[in-house]
Each structure stands twice: as structure tokens, then as C-alpha cells.
Amino acid sequence: MQVFKVYFKVIRKNLSIMLVYVIIFLSLAVMTTLFNKPAAVTEFSSTKCRIAVINDDAGAVFAQGMENYLAENAEIVSVKTDKQSLQDALFFGDVEYILHIPKGFSEDFLKGGHNILLEKTTKPDSTAAVQLDFLLTRYLGLASTYSAALPDITTTQLITNVKNDLKNTAEVTLSTQQKAVDNTDNTFYSYFIYLTYSMMAVMILGVTSIMMVFMNSDVRKRNMASTLPNLSFNLQLFLGNIVFSVAVWAILCGFVYVLHPAQIGNADMVMLFVNSLVYTLVCLSISFLIGSLIKSKNVQNIIANVFSLGLSFISGVFVPQELLGDTVTKISSFTPTYWYVKTILNLKAASDTLPIVYGILIQLGFAAAFLIITLVISKNKRATNA
Template structure:
């Protein structure tokens, strides 16, 4: 296995250049993971709006009942009663809604009048305006229902019935999936950015080795040795596959530490499988480039151009939904696009039905198809060069 050993000797000589991409990726991935920490409490919390309540009607149990109902759901603030006080309170955001009960309000409620209105001053088109409007409408509509149904009903009974109805609530439980979008957005971003570094590392490593073995003197020496061409090619293939697997293991190591619980879920396993298939495609691209470049400077340029170019048009740095139709159409002809597309679908996957999983498998198969097709083209080029030499 002399060739296999020589393969990794060349990799060790280029380890400094390769480690730059690995270290930068790992550091960036850790920083990215820390910036995407999930909030500790995702439960809904009701917030109370500051309002003012002004009564220009007579003191009555109906008005008191409305005020008490609003006080449960809002904060009633005393801001004065003059026009200037009200305007200042709204302007300085001391309150967001001012409820003014007009004269004759109680009588209209009891007589079931069609024109029961409440004056209001608020910030226009605000969420608080809609919220308070709904609260007041619930109270008035409930009161109207009872006055229509029961006729001559006392204020005490009316307020009692309204209070009992409006106090009724339903318990709501919000279930959050452990593999929901929020909890795995950091992991998705991690594996998206892995595409850039993986391309660069594999192209640089594979090209460096293949350039070394394509050296004219070394090639003539190998041909004149007892080493058969089949053994030479087998050891080179084995070396490339071993190098790709080692690079993949190093690249995913940080994710297994940062997202240890999630990575052993079904979503995490799909991320791993998708990244491994992409590694095979990147290895094929690296082999193809090794048949084209002739110098080390060209090797570095090719690694940067291919890795950055594929990443920019495929959604690594800019989400795919923000890319133009022309860019997407071009990006579909490289494996990075389908790899990112699968990652996006995996990140939001909750129910593992055939309908949900099939698009992910489809994208993975396309990436694998790219790997096979590019490898076939590379082998044809290598065979033609061998015959011509």
C-alpha cells in the first residue's frame, strides 16, 4: 500500500492550507450556533394594555361591570379628564386607548337600543385598538343577548350573567416539537455552510495529490516499477475515498457536540446522510478539477472559485427564497443547490410521512446522480489522457 501511504503524506504536507478552511468553518459554526440559541420560554404570555376609563354616564352596575371586565384584561390608568390630559396621555404613550362612556349609556343597554355606542380615542390601526374593541364588543353583545332574551332584567342580574359568561375560558396547551424549525435552525445553518468548506477542502486535497502523482518523473518511475496500474489506481481511489470520509467526520464533529441530542433524531440523521452524499459529489468535482489544473496556484484559484461560486448561487450565503429565478435556474445544474434544498426541507420536517420525506430523498438522489455523472466524465478524461501519453 505504498501509494496509499504516499497519498496521505501529500495530504499532511498540505495540511496547513487545508486546516485553514476547517478551523474557520468550525469557529464560524460555533459562533453561529451560539447566536441561534433557542429562547428558554416559548410559551404565550398575555400582555396588558394601558387604557383610560372615563364615565360621563350615571354610576351604574352595568358601567361598573364593564370597567371591572376591562380591568381584568388591561391596566386602567388615571390620567385626568380634560381634553389636554387625554391628548398628552396618548401622545406620550401613557395609555394606548381611552374609553369614554357617554350619557344615557345604561338606559340604552337596558332598553335594548340599537344605537349603543362608546366613544374611544386611540392610536389608529394599532393592535391594541383591535384588541380593546373586541373586549368591549364582547361585553356589549353579551348584554344585548340577555336583554333581548329576558326582557325586563335588573342590572344586578344582567351584570351577573355577563360576568359568568365572560369568565368562561378554555385551557389551551401549546405543543412544541423537539425538531421544530426554531430548535434546528442553527443546525440547518451549520450544514448549509458546510457545503462551502467541504468543497474547498476536497478540491485542494484531491488536486494536490493528483498533481503530485501526475508529475512526469514520478509517473515514469511508477510505470517502470513492479506496481501494476490496477493496483496504483485502486490505492488512489481508496485514498480519495478515505480522505473524503475523514474530512466529512471532522466537519460533522462539531455538530455532534453542539446539537448532540438533536443529531440522533430522525432529522439529525437525515442531515448526516445528506451531507455524506454531498461529500461524494464534492469529491467527484475535486477529481474532475484535478484533471484540468496544472499548477498549485491554479489549484487554489479553482478551489476558491468553485466553492464560493456554487455557494453564492445555491443558497449557502443567501437563502434560496431571496434568489432570482435566473439564478435558481442556473443553480439547479450544480449539486450544492439540491443539497441546500434538502437541508431546508429537513429543518422543517416534523411528520415523517412518504409525502414529506419523498422530496428530500429526491434531492439526495439528484446530488448522488451528480456525483456519478461527474465521476464518469472524470474517468473518461483520465483514460483518454493515459492513452495519449
């Protein structure tokens, strides 16, 4: 097992650089776990915005009733009524809405007139303005209805009826859609998505390091002159690649039990492991292809970074697929990383089994294609050197 032993000696020599990518991945996974925990929404409560009311019609019962209604649904702030003070209060956020009730508004409104109107001042695109306008529209709409339908009703009775009607509220029930297994959060699936970056980099660095050693012309000539059969050499090299690939896959996937222990019984766990194992085979075949083309250590590091980062950015790892443009999506659909992430998203969305199997088969197709290309290149190189 000389070749097998040399294989892991080379791996140990390059272990430090590979650990860098593992640490980066784990850092991303930990940050995602700590800062992106889903917030459980269990209840709804309305918020009160801060308003200032300038009531120049304070002697009127209707205007006072409207101000009392606003006080129940908003926080009325006392501010100076001069123009500069009001502008400063609005600018510095002391109030979000300024309502001016002109003198004579109540009498004009109850007679059905529209000669004297309410005046408001708000910040542009203020949500508080929408909320306060809605409250005022409800109050004035009911008051107008009562005034028109019951001409003899007193102002006090009108205000009482309006307030009683506005007390009627609908019950709000918040519900969330959950999958069959509880305690499933987005960070669990994000872990397996971020795994692609580290997996690709580590596999390229590991496998290409081995191939650059064994494919060196002097080493190849020495192996050919040795008593070691060519079949034994290839089998030991193949076994070393399989052990290395499975070890990388097991280590990267194993950390999920540390960061997400609550997801151990998740129904999607098996499919996520299968999907990541298939992607490991894809990374192995890509690494074989790259290893058959490069001879420089510097080129090796550049390609590892370009492939791992480039595929991660265009395939939905660092940028969600739904945010990618149509052109980028079309380009990324020709990469195995895109289909790996797509399969995870289908699992997360409780999609049908067919799209999930389809995504895994496409990845296997990529792995086979890269392997065939590598074999063709290797055969041409042997023919050239013969």
C-alpha cells in the same frame, strides 16, 4: 508507497488554509446551537394591554360596570385628560388604547339607541386595539341581548349577568408534533446543512492541490521515466484521495457528537451520515474536475470560494429553500447541494423513504457525471500531449 507519502505532504502544506473553512463551519454550527435552541411552549397566558379610560358618564352604573370589566382584563393607566397629554401618552407607549365614554352613553345604549357612541384612539395596526375591541364587543353584545330580552331587568342585575357569562372560558391545550425520537431540534439538522459549505471548500482545496502537483508536466515526465509502474502510481493516488475524503468527512461529522450529544441515538443519524458521505463523493468528483482544468494557486482559491459560497446561497444552506424564489429553485435543482439539503429536509419532516433515497441517488448521479467528464478531459489532454 512514495506517491501516498507525497500526497499527505502536500496536504500538510495546505492544511492551514483548509482549517480556515473548518473553523468557519464550526463557528456557524456553535452559533446555531447556542442561539437557535427551540423554545418549549408548555403553557399559555394572556397579556394585558395598557389603556386609558375617560369616563364622562361616570355617574351611570352601566358605564362604571363596563370600566370595571375592562380593569379586570387590561391595565388601566391614569393620565391627564387634556388632548396633548393623551397624544403624548399614546406616542411614547404609556398607553396603547384610549377609550372615551361620552356622557349619556349608558342611557342611550340601554334604550337601544345608537346616537351616542364610544370613542377610541389607538396606534395604526395596533394589536391592542384588536384585543380591546373584542372585549368591548363581547361586553356590549351580551348587554344588548339581556336588555332586549329582559326589558324589566335592572342595570345592576344586567351587569352581574354579563360578568357571569363572560367568566365562562374554554380550556386551551397546547400540543406540539414530535417525531419518534425525543429531543430532536432544528439545530441538529442545521449542523449537517451548514456542513456542505466547509466540505466543498476543503475538498476542492485539498484535491486540486494534489492534482496541480502530480499533473505538472515536469513531474509527470519524471514519473513516467521512473521505475514506478503506472498502475501503482494511480492506485496510490486513488488511495490517498479516499483516505483524505473519509478523513474530512469523519472530522466534520464527528463534531456533531460534541455539539449535540443528546442526538446520538437519533433515528435519522445513520441516514444523515450516509447522505453526507455521498455528498463527500460528489465534492471529490467536482474537485477532480476542477483540478484537471486549473493550474494556478490563485485560481484555486477563487474557485473554492465561488463554488462553496455560491452553491450554499442558491441551494438552501444559508437561505432556507422555502424562501428561495421559483427561478432560483429551478436553477439550484441542477446542483448536487440542492438535493443534499432537500434530503435532510425530508428526513426532518419525517417524509417517506422514497424521496430520501431519491435525493441520495441523484447525488450519486452527479458524482458519476462529474467523474466521467473529468476522465474525458484527461483523455483528451493525454491525446493532445502524445
